[in-house]
Amino acid sequence: MSKRIRRNFYLRPTLVVARQLLGKYLVRKIGREIKKAKIVEVEAYIGPKDKASHAYGGRITQRNKAVYLAGGHAYVYLCYGIHWMLNLVTQDKGIPECVLVRAVQPVIPCKIIPYNLVNGPAKLCRWLKIDGTLNEEDLVNSNRLWLEEGEDITKDQIVASERIGVEYAQEWAKKPWRFYLRDNLFVSRK
Numbered sequence: 001m002s003k004r005i006r007r008n009f010y011l012r013p014t015l016v017v018a019r020q021l022l023g024k025y026l027v028r029k030i031g032r033e034i035k036k037a038k039i040v041e042v043e044a045y046i047g048p049k050d051k052a053s054h055a056y057g058g059r060i061t062q063r064n065k066a067v068y069l070a071g072g073h074a075y076v077y078l079c080y081g082i083h084w085m086l087n088l089v090t091q092d093k094g095i096p097e098c099v100l101v102r103a104v105q106p107v108i109p110c111k112i113i114p115y116n117l118v119n120g121p122a123k124l125c126r127w128l129k130i131d132g133t134l135n136e137e138d139l140v141n142s143n144r145l146w147l148e149e150g151e152d153i154t155k156d157q158i159v160a161s162e163r164i165g166v167e168y169a170q171e172w173a174k175k176p177w178r179f180y181l182r183d184n185l186f187v188s189r190k
Helices: 014-021 121-128 167-174
Strands: 025-030 033-046 074-079 083-090 097-108 145-148 158-161 178-181
Touching (some): 014 033, 014 097, 074 121
Antiparallel strands (some): 025 145, 033 097, 074 083, 083 097, 158 178
């Protein structure tokens, strides 16, 4: 059995956490069923100065208030009114930074899951049944959603690129804050 990720993992600089999330296991318990998937792609969002962040300018709204919690909480929001997105809050309470989980590779159940069911942030939320009921979930103590230690990933296995779908953020869209596992079939875009 893998070891659950503790709070101190999340209470660090967001770009460090983002890279180190690759290879970790995202675990979802629904009734008696457990689904486990390796994180293979993420994007970092760096709070009030980042024009692509929901907390840009220091705004606090009903939608984004979860990102102001202490690291180790889930920030789950609805995109375009139809797609749920899972972010993992980082840093100390009051510092609104997070990492969007963009793609996962299923580990459990053992049956083969086609990559196109989990190779995007909305798809993985659909497969893991992640929705607004998990917003503000404490990943450190939850029995519904948590992270566990996974595979060791080396620096040469990680690719950094521009974030996806945030062109409106001007120069912030070009930041190489999307990280993914090289040659992994489950990544949303190569």
